[in-house]
Amino acid sequence: MNPISLSQFLIEEQRAKGQIDADLRRLIKVVASACKRISIAVSKGALGGVLGNLGTTNVQGEAQKKLDVLSNEILLQANEWGGHLAAIASEEMDDPHPIPHRYPKGEFLLVFDPLDGSSNIDVNVSVGTIFSVLRCPEGVKEPDEKAFLQPGTRQVAAGYAVYGPSTQLVLTLGDGVTVFTLDREQGVFILTERGVSIPEQTSEFAINMSNQRHWEAPVQRYIGELLAGKTGPRGRDFNMRWVASMVADVHRILTRGGVFMYPVDAKCAPKGGRLRLMYEANPMAMIVEQAGGAATDGRQRIMEVQPHTLHQRVPVILGSTEEVQRVTAYHLEQS
Ligand code: F6P
Numbered sequence: 567m568n569p570i571s572l573s574q575f576l577i578e579e580q581r582a583k584g585q586i587d588a589d590l591r592r593l594i595k596v597v598a599s600a601c602k603r604i605s606i607a608v609s610k611g612a613l614g615g616v617l618g619n620l621g622t623t624n625v626q627g628e629a630q631k632k633l634d635v636l637s638n639e640i641l642l643q644a645n646e647w648g649g650h651l652a653a654i655a656s657e658e659m660d661d662p663h664p665i666p667h668r669y670p671k672g673e674f675l676l677v678f679d680p681l682d683g684s685s686n687i688d689v690n691v692s693v694g695t696i697f698s699v700l701r702c703p704e705g706v707k708e709p710d711e712k713a714f715l716q717p718g719t720r721q722v723a724a725g726y727a728v729y730g731p732s733t734q735l736v737l738t739l740g741d742g743v744t745v746f747t748l749d750r751e752q753g754v755f756i757l758t759e760r761g762v763s764i765p766e767q768t769s770e771f772a773i774n775m776s777n778q779r780h781w782e783a784p785v786q787r788y789i790g791e792l793l794a795g796k797t798g799p800r801g802r803d804f805n806m807r808w809v810a811s812m813v814a815d816v817h818r819i820l821t822r823g824g825v826f827m828y829p830v831d832a833k834c835a836p837k838g839g840r841l842r843l844m845y846e847a848n849p850m851a852m853i854v855e856q857a858g859g860a861a862t863d864g865r866q867r868i869m870e871v872q873p874h875t876l877h878q879r880v881p882v883i884l885g886s887t888e889e890v891q892r893v894t895a896y897h898l899e900q901s
């Protein structure tokens with residue numbers, strides 16, 4: 567069978583299933599081509615002169631890497647003139663970026679984390695781009711922050727690119743999850759897996775263990791039981807992995823199962839959590855749910871959380887359904 571490119575896949579989705587309209591198809595293509603450019607910049611490493619800090623901080627107070635800012639620029643430039651967007655928001659920008667008046671406007675809102683896990687860039691470990699697509703509320707001509715504050719259930723598409731040994735694009739249009747792998751010679755994303763499905767059960771977990779002393783009781787209980795292994799209530803051993811790039815950790819879970827947790831703890835409680843709802847938790851939750859997994863903030867489905875600010879943070883528990891349900895039940899028993 568001939569390999570199917572991302573462009574062909576999108577046309578197929580548009581024609582056969584009536585799943586998406588032409589603007590959404592163009593939007594995904596543009597995001598994918600921006601991800602290709604980011605992939606090239608990332609893979610140049612030390613030769614590209616793009617490693618290290620820029621000496622600035624973003625709205626979250628985090629040091630910006632040169633590649634954070636470059637990736638943000640690449641995504642902005644690629645997307646602002648295409649005519650499919652009403653506004654763009656990003657982890658790296660305090661406020662939404664309006665579409666310049668000289669360009670046509672469309673009906674979608676795009677929100678992204680241009681380079682997730684960027685603390686891993688300088689050590690040559692996988693990083694990624696996460697994105698979420700919403701519809702601009704009807705009648706809103708100049709979308710501001712409020713236009714973006716929609717729960718994840720309203721996402722019309724979500725995806726991420728992982729820049730690892732190979733570059734892959736993982737996409738959902740609300741009807742399953744499809745994986746594309748970048749053919750570097752041709753510069754084309756080729757479909758390599760349809761209908762991704764996360765195993766329901768798992769023996770692998772991902773959490774930053776150095777925060778253990780700050781965790782709440784339900785998380786202490788859950789992780790304690792996993793660590794007890796064969797001799798504990800779970801009756802089997804569990805393995806742990808933590809890349810510290812959400813994209814890479816979620817990609818592993820999508821591929822071979824597992825549970826990923828960045829719970830709220832005493833350290834990040836004042837901010838509400840560590841990960842950002844709009845451009846980390848929501849798109850990943852949509853992908854994971856579309857692959858048959860689950861995603862909660864410990865108490866409720868992440869995609870049902872009503873956002874109040876663009877850069878809002880949220881606790882995240884996602885992956886294999888049985889484990890996510892168990893951790894969530896421990897939280898609910900307590901409250
Ligand atoms: O974007 C935030 C992020 O870098 C995620 O990609 C990752 O899961 C997490 O932070 C890592 O946090 P920590 O440095 O506390 O392990």
Ligand code: MN
Pocket residue numbers: 679681682683812846
């Ligand atoms: Mn991130």
